[in-house]
Structure formats: C-alpha cells, structure tokens
Amino acid sequence: METLTPPINFVDVIVDVPTMQTNQPYTYRVPAVFSKRIQVGMRVVVPFGKGDRLVQGFVVGTKQEAKTTYALKAVHDLMDLTPVLNKEALHLAQWMAGYTFSFTISCLQTMLPRVLRAKYGKQIVITGDKCTLPAEIRALFQTQTALDYYDERITPSMRAQLATLQRQGELAITYLVQDQAKVKTAIWIEPAVGKDKLTEIAQRLRKNAVNQRRLITAMLESMAGFWQKDVPIPAATFIQAEKHGWLTRVAKEVYRDPYRETNISASQPPQLTPDQLRAVQMITPTITDNQNQVFLLQGVTGSGKTEVYLQCIAQALMQGKTALMLVPEIALTPQMVQRVRARFGKQVAVLHSGLSDGEKYDEWRRIERHEAQVVVGVRSAIFAPLDNIGIIIIDEEHEASYKQEEMPRYHTCDVAKWRAAWHHCPLILGSATPSLETRARAQKGVYQGIAMPRRINGKGLPRVQLVDMRKEYKQSQEADFSRPMVQAIEQRLLKHEQVVLMLNRRGYSSFLMCRECGFVLKCPNCDISLTLHMDTNNMKCHYCGHIEDIPHFCPNCRSTKIRYYGTGTEKVQEELARLFPQARVLRMDVDTTRKKGAHERLLQKFGDQQADILLGTQMIAKGLDFPNVTLVGVLNADTALSLPNFRSSERTFQLLTQVSGRAGRADKEGLVIIQTYNPEHYAIQDASHQNYEQFYRTEMQIRRQMGYSPYYYSIKITVSAATEGAAAKRIYQLNDEVKQILSPQARLVGPSPQSILRIKKRYYFQLIIKYKKEPALDAFLQTLLQQSQNDERNGVRIIIDRDPINNI
DNA sequence: AGCACGCCGACT
DNA sequence: GTCGGCGTGCTC
Numbered sequence: 001m002e003t004l005t006p007p008i009n010f011v012d013v014i015v016d017v018p019t020m021q022t023n024q025p026y027t028y029r030v031p032a033v034f035s036k037r038i039q040v041g042m043r044v045v046v047p048f049g050k051g052d053r054l055v056q057g058f059v060v061g062t063k064q065e066a067k068t069t070y071a072l073k074a075v076h077d078l079m080d081l082t083p084v085l086n087k088e089a090l091h092l093a094q095w096m097a098g099y100t101f102s103f104t105i106s107c108l109q110t111m112l113p114r115v116l117r118a119k120y121g122k123q124i125v126i127t128g129d130k131c132t133l134p135a136e137i138r139a140l141f142q143t144q145t146a147l148d149y150y151d152e153r154i155t156p157s158m159r160a161q162l163a164t165l166q167r168q169g170e171l172a173i174t175y176l177v178q179d180q181a182k183v184k185t186a187i188w189i190e191p192a193v194g195k196d197k198l199t200e201i202a203q204r205l206r207k208n209a210v211n212q213r214r215l216i217t218a219m220l221e222s223m224a225g226f227w228q229k230d231v232p233i234p235a236a237t238f239i240q241a242e243k244h245g246w247l248t249r250v251a252k253e254v255y256r257d258p259y260r261e262t263n264i265s266a267s268q269p270p271q272l273t274p275d276q277l278r279a280v281q282m283i284t285p286t287i288t289d290n291q292n293q294v295f296l297l298q299g300v301t302g303s304g305k306t307e308v309y310l311q312c313i314a315q316a317l318m319q320g321k322t323a324l325m326l327v328p329e330i331a332l333t334p335q336m337v338q339r340v341r342a343r344f345g346k347q348v349a350v351l352h353s354g355l356s357d358g359e360k361y362d363e364w365r366r367i368e369r370h371e372a373q374v375v376v377g378v379r380s381a382i383f384a385p386l387d388n389i390g391i392i393i394i395d396e397e398h399e400a401s402y403k404q405e406e407m408p409r410y411h412t413c414d415v416a417k418w419r420a421a422w423h424h425c426p427l428i429l430g431s432a433t434p435s436l437e438t439r440a441r442a443q444k445g446v447y448q449g450i451a452m453p454r455r456i457n458g459k460g461l462p463r464v465q466l467v468d469m470r471k472e473y474k475q476s477q478e479a480d481f482s483r484p485m486v487q488a489i490e491q492r493l494l495k496h497e498q499v500v501l502m503l504n505r506r507g508y509s510s511f512l513m514c515r516e517c518g519f520v521l522k523c524p525n526c527d528i529s530l531t532l533h534m535d536t537n538n539m540k541c542h543y544c545g546h547i548e549d550i551p552h553f554c555p556n557c558r559s560t561k562i563r564y565y566g567t568g569t570e571k572v573q574e575e576l577a578r579l580f581p582q583a584r585v586l587r588m589d590v591d592t593t594r595k596k597g598a599h600e601r602l603l604q605k606f607g608d609q610q611a612d613i614l615l616g617t618q619m620i621a622k623g624l625d626f627p628n629v630t631l632v633g634v635l636n637a638d639t640a641l642s643l644p645n646f647r648s649s650e651r652t653f654q655l656l657t658q659v660s661g662r663a664g665r666a667d668k669e670g671l672v673i674i675q676t677y678n679p680e681h682y683a684i685q686d687a688s689h690q691n692y693e694q695f696y697r698t699e700m701q702i703r704r705q706m707g708y709s710p711y712y713y714s715i716k717i718t719v720s721a722a723t724e725g726a727a728a729k730r731i732y733q734l735n736d737e738v739k740q741i742l743s744p745q746a747r748l749v750g751p752s753p754q755s756i757l758r759i760k761k762r763y764y765f766q767l768i769i770k771y772k773k774e775p776a777l778d779a780f781l782q783t784l785l786q787q788s789q790n791d792e793r794n795g796v797r798i799i800i801d802r803d804p805i806n807n808i
Numbered sequence: 809a810g811c812a813c814g815c816c817g818a819c820t
Numbered sequence: 821g822t823c824g825g826c827g828t829g830c831t832c
Binding site for chain 3 (some may be wrong): 012013015017021022024026027028029046047049050053066068070071072073166729790793
C-alpha cells in the first residue's frame with residue numbers, strides 16, 4: 001500500500017562495527033533516488049571512517065532535517081525492498097544491548113538469519129593505464145581489472161609497490177558489501193494453451209517424439225502447472241515447447257523446506273487428563289484477554305506437558321494470533337516436529353541448528369510473510385519475526401542451553417518475558433525440574449504455578465536403586481560396573497528388553513597418567529588433561545581441539561607404565577563387550593553424533609530394537625521415549641557434583657531425575673540403578689525419590705546461606721590475557737574499583753583463577769558480584785564496557801556476564 | 809574493525 | 821636527514 005509520507009532526507013544508522021565507541025546511531029543523508037523507498041528497519045550500505053570503507057548498517061530512525069556542524073555522508077545503497085526489522089525488533093535490540101552489556105549491532109544481527117549479514121570484500125582496482133604498471137603487478141591482475149586485497153600471491157615487496165602505485169593514482173582501493181541472502185528459484189511450467197489444443201498437438205506429433213509426448217501428457221495431467229524438475233525429460237524439450245507457444249516457463253521462488261517431502265497425517269487433539277485440562281483452562285483465558293502472565297507448568301516426566309502446549313497454541317491460532325514454542329536443541333527431534341506438524345500442518349515453521357543458513361532464511365521469510373503462524377525452535381528462535389503473538393512457551397525451562405555464551409549473552413527466558421510483555425500475552429515456562437529461580441518466583445506469586453504431578457498412563461515413577469560405589473570398589477576392582485548393575489543388565493538381555501546406560505561425562509573423561517611418577521599428559525595450550533580417543537588412536541584436547549599421539553612411555557620418567565584413567569564411553573563400551581559379548585551396544589556421544597543426522601539415526605536404530613544397550617552421555621537423558629527400555633543405569637552419578645559451580649547440585653538432580661523418567665514408560669515395570677560415590681548427598685537422595693519439593697527446600701537453604709541466586713543477583717566479570725600476570729593484575733584492579741561503588745550489602749567472590757586457568761593459550765580470572773540492589777553498579781559496568789575497548793588494545797579481554805550460569 | 813595521525817629507532 | 825614502528829583517537 002502506498003503511504004503518503006513525505007520523502008525521507010536523513011536516516012540514523014547503526015553500523016556494523018562492533019565496538020563500544022561506534023555503539024551509537026550515525027546520521028546519513030539520503031540521496032533522492034532512495035528517499036521514497038528507504039524505511040526504518042532496512043539494511044543499508046554506508047561509507048564509514050576515514051577511507052570511506054563501505055559497511056552494512058541498519059536504519060533505526062528517519063528525519064526530515066538534520067542540523068549538524070559537520071558534513072553528512074550519503075547512504076551508498078539499500079539492501080532491502082522491505083524492512084527486515086520491525087518496531088518491536090528495534091526496541092528489543094536496544095533493551096537487550098543495555099541489559100546484556102552488548103553492542104546494539106550485535107543484538108540486531110543475532111535477531112536475523114545469518115545470510116542477512118553482509119560479506120565484506122576489499123579490492124585493488126586499476127584506475128590508471130594498465131600497460132604502465134610494472135610487469136610483476138600486471139601479472140597479478142591477469143585479464144581482470146580488480147584484485148582481491150588479501151590475494152595470497154602478493155608478497156611484502158609487492159605490497160610496497162602497490163602502496164606507491166596507489167599514491168600515484170594508478171590503483172585504488174574499493175570496498176564491497178555483498179548480500180549473502182539468495183532466494184532459491186526453480187522453473188515452473190504452465191500450459192499456455194487449452195486441453196483441446198494440447199490433445200490436438202499430441203495427435204500431430206511424430207511417433208518417435210517420446211519426450212514431447214511425455215511433456216504433453218504431464219501438462220494434460222496438471223493444467224494448473226508443475227515444476228520442470230518433477231518431469232524427467234530434457235530441459236531442451238521444455239525450451240522447444242515454449243518456443244512453439246505450448247507453455248510458459250517462469251522462475252519461481254521455492255523454499256528450501258527440509259520437511260516438505262514427509263507426508264504427515266493430521267492428528268486430532270486427544271482427550272485430556274484432569275491435570276492437563278486444568279492447566280489448559282488456567283492458561284487459555286490469559287490468551288483471550290491479552291494478559292501478560294508468566295506461568296510455571298511443573299509437570300513430572302510423562303505428565304503430558306506437550307499436549308497442554310499444543311492445545312494452548314490451538315487456542316491462540318483460533319483467535320487469529322500466533323504462537324512461539326522453544327525447546328532445547330536435544331529435544332527438537334523429528335518425532336517432536338512431526339507431532340506439532342501433525343496438529344498444525346503447514347502453519348508450522350521449524351528453526352533448529354541442523355538447518356543450513358539458506359533453509360533458516362527460508363523459514364524466517366515464511367514467518368515474516370505470515371505464512372507460518374506457529375514457530376518451533378531452539379534458543380535463537382525466540383527472535384522469530386512473528387506478529388501478534390498469542391502465547392510463548394519455553395519447554396525444559398531449566399536447560400542451560402537457553403543462555404547464549406557469547407555476545408550478546410542473553411537468556412532466552414529474559415527475551416521471552418520482554419516479548420510477552422510487548423505482545424501482552426502469556427509466557428509458559430515448562431519443566432519437570434524447574435530452575436530454582438523460576439520455582440522461587442512461582443512460590444512468591446510472581447509467576448503462576450501449575451502443577452501436573454501425575455503421569456498420563458497413571459503409572460507411578462520407576463523404582464530407583466542407589467549403589468554405593470565405595471563399598472563396591474572394595475569388593476571388586478571392576479571400575480565401571482557394580483554387581484547389581486551387571487545382574488540387572490543380564491536379566492534384561494535374557495528377557496530381550498532394552499537398557500539405557502548413561503555416563504556422566506562432565507568433568508570426567510579418560511586421561512593418561514603414569515603409575516610410576518603420577519605424570520598426566522596435558523594440552524600445551526590449555527590447562528587440562530588430554531582425552532584418550534581409542535577410535536582415532538590419539539589424544540585430544542576437548543577445549544581447543546589439539547591432537548597428539550598416544551605416548552608409549554612417560555615423557556617425564558620414561559616409565560612404560562603409563563595407563564589411562566577415568567572413564568570414557570569408548571572404554572565403557574569395551575568393558576561392556578567383555579562383560580556381555582552377546583549384547584549389541586550402541587554408543588552415543590559427541591564423537592559418534594558429530595555428523596548431521598547421526599543423532600537421529602542412532603536413536604532410530606535403537607527404537608527399531610537393532611541394539612540391546614544404548615550407551616551415551618547426558619544427551620540420552622532428554623526427549624527419548626522407548627517403550628521396551630526397562631532399565632536405566634547411571635554409571636557415575638556424581639562426577640558433576642565436584643565441579644566448582646554452585647549449580648552442580650541442581651544440575652545433578654535435574655539430570656538424574658530426567659534420566660530416571662526414561663525407564664518403564666509403557667506397560668512394563670521400569671528400574672533405575674544409580675551408581676554413586678556420594679549416596680547420602682541430598683541431590684542424589686532426592687533424585688532417587690523423585691522428590692523435587694524436598695530438593696528445592698534443601699537447595700534454597702544452601703543458596704540463602706551462601707548468598708547465591710535466587711537470593712542474590714550475580715554478575716560475572718571475566719578477564720583474560722596472554723600472560724597470567726596481566727590477567728591477574730587487571731582483575732585485581734577491577735576488584736578495587738568495584739569495591740568503591742558497592743554498598744556493604746553486596747558480596748564479592750574472588751578474584752579467582754577459573755577452574756581451567758588456561759584455555760587456548762589465554763589465562764582466565766574472574767570476579768563475581770553478588771547483590772540485591774546496587775544503584776551504581778549498572779553505570780559502573782557500562783563504563784567498564786567503554787574502557788574494555790582500551791584493554792582489548794593491550795591484549796586484555798573483559799567479559800561482563802549478567803546472571804552467569806557456568807563456572808561460578 | 810580499519811584508517812590516519814603522531815612521535816621515536818635504524819636505514820637508503 | 822627519512823622510512824616505518826605501533827600507541828592513540830575517531831569514524832555521521
């Protein structure tokens with residue numbers, strides 16, 4: 001629709017230069033050719049800096065007049081026909097930048113598919129006479145007039161020559177801003193004549209004109225048109241036919257829809273249990289009344305939370321609104337997607353990390369054009385360009401993956417709350433084991449709690465048996481398998497039932513240690529031990545990827561008694577093969593699931609009963625549901641407990657509770673065996689009784705005593721540098737500065753070296769500020785962010801993380 | 809980020 | 821005397 005707004009003469013632009021000094025809008029003049037088309041939220045190309053290098057920018061404001069003392073530069077080009085960011089997105093980015101101590105440009109870019117980010121090029125072009133150039137330089141250009149600035153053939157001496165030629169005006173530097181967004185097209189065939197005419201043409205064809213005959217047949221079958229690639233005849237035949245005037249060929253836009261092939265039968269909403277019905281009845285009025293209410297839907301594993309989500313989404317759709325549902329990466333399985341699609345069909349857009357950049361862009365455009373009303377996706381899907389949102393759902397709310405660990409360090413729940421407030425809609429946080437923060441807010445009435453304590457099938461939770469490994473270890477030296485565990489596995493194998501074994505990998509892996517001198521092989525770049533990989537026969541660093549050979553003798557004392565210690569999935573797999581030679585074992589860990597789709601293939605294989613035992617790391621704890629699994633074994637429950645992190649108890653509890661829910665979900669009785677060295681630890685005790693309430697009470701007391709979240713807010717400042725001294729010096733300096741502005745109520749933890757002091761040849765120190773109310777803190781941190789630019793120059797990196805979730 | 813300006817060491 | 825080192829400041 002044509003609007004009657006006057007032409008725009010000036011725009012405010014956020015440029016793609018992620019630094020603190022440039023974290024502000026810059027004003028540009030709009031040339032007449034663009035003044036009628038340019039709009040807020042569009043991407044533009046603008047000259048920036050001394051050399052007028054071209055950079056991408058986002059228009060965040062427009063104005064008729066600009067009164068400045070300096071000359072304004074002009075917008076170089078528009079990158080969009082319509083805005084890629086709406087008013088909501090621009091406000092959200094602004095808020096997020098302030099809240100997470102990030103640059104506005106970083107926030108804007110995180111909200112968009114990666115292909116909308118510009119690719120930059122720098123070229124050397126010939127401006128003078130090519131023939132007068134030195135032969136050596138001319139050779140670089142070959143037949144071209146432009147040369148990539150970073151071309152590998154350019155030697156340092158050539159660089160000097162090029163610089164001189166540039167000064168003489170023979171050469172010039174130009175900048176390119178390339179849009180990576182490509183729309184995929186395919187050729188669409190539409191008959192240009194009627195059925196009668198086609199039949200007539202067919203009759204007049206030569207007998208051996210096989211391809212033409214096939215084409216006419218195809219056209220007669222679908223007069224509405226079809227894709228050229230769907231009919232297996234040469235392209236030349238189509239081109240000939242077009243020349244004859246039988247048909248038209250049009251390049252039409254196609255979406256790279258990864259799910260298009262699968263035919264999904266529609267599903268009907270099932271009868272709800274009383275728990276589910278109550279939940280739906282509590283939530284749906286808030287959709288209708290545009291109430292910005294946050295709910296905590298706390299339902300045990302198997303209580304049917306997903307069905308509640310689906311019915312709430314249906315309610316939103318019925319009112320012409322849209323719905324946004326977030327799930328952790330690991331839970332976004334094809335089955336999960338299938339289930340949502342079965343209910344809502346083509347209205348569903350799916351955003352997950354398995355999609356290519358092009359596919360993500362296509363899904364994004366479907367949402368943006370209102371072709372999809374329901375979005376299911378992982379963390380970044382919280383920015384889906386939905387209008388008129390009626391409900392936002394975050395499933396498995398406690399998952400750590402909802403927090404982004406790089407700039408901008410946002411937590412999905414915070415963004416979700418902001419968007420829910422903007423759209424005046426409810427936000428549902430769902431979990432069987434809510435984070436303490438969320439649960440505490442429900443307790444205080446900030447969120448409305450909804451409990452779903454019963455499983456759909458009416459079954460109780462599986463029986464849980466704890467095995468004290470300290471006693472077991474005295475009995476036998478079989479490091480990984482206790483006798484009760486071995487017996488239980490044997491029984492399942494006999495009955496042809498399946499077993500899931502979980503190895504808690506966090507902070508625990510197989511490393512080499514010399515039994516003579518205690519030497520441990522460590523990464524030369526990072527301060528952690530190298531992990532043994534039997535399949536590739538080498539030692540790997542899990543942080544930086546450093547690889548080296550397995551030593552045959554100790555590099556320290558030259559003893560040959562250098563053996564591996566600890567437990568990796570590979571070692572357990574070998575032990576399983578020895579204990580149960582007849583069992584078919586599937587191993588699922590970071591190494592076997594690296595390839596795209598490998599994760600699903602393994603699960604499919606296990607689901608088809610092509611294996612007896614599924615052995616894996618944490619990733620098997622979530623979202624899998626196999627009716628024939630009657631035993632879940634946790635080999636090492638407590639390795640995460642010893643990590644220097646105040647959330648380690650919470651994590652352990654959540655993980656054990658989740659994995660326990662995997663046993664006996666159908667008609668068969670399930671058993672869970674947990675092997676632990678800390679059987680009396682409350683996290684393990686409470687998990688074994690599936691007692692969230694008990695755990696919550698105990699953990700809250702500890703949090704209060706220790707001054708942790710949710711009783712205190714926290715902000716983590718991390719300093720890293722190439723030398724230990726430089727990092728330490730800066731963090732202590734910051735410690736002194738921050739002390740000046742804090743009230744006596746605030747607490748400081750540290751400064752302390754991080755649990756892994758050195759990562760990728762950099763040393764890390766951190767300082768944690770725990771506080772309830774500190775009026776001066778935010779300004780201090782914003783100033784620090786400004787200063788961090790100078791630190792960066794000196795090789796010192798400063799990271800500010802609000803509500804950190806790791807390494808505390 | 810990337811470019812220019814500016815003030816100190818070894819070279820045509 | 822100059823070329824060039826990278827410290828510092830700025831980019832509409």
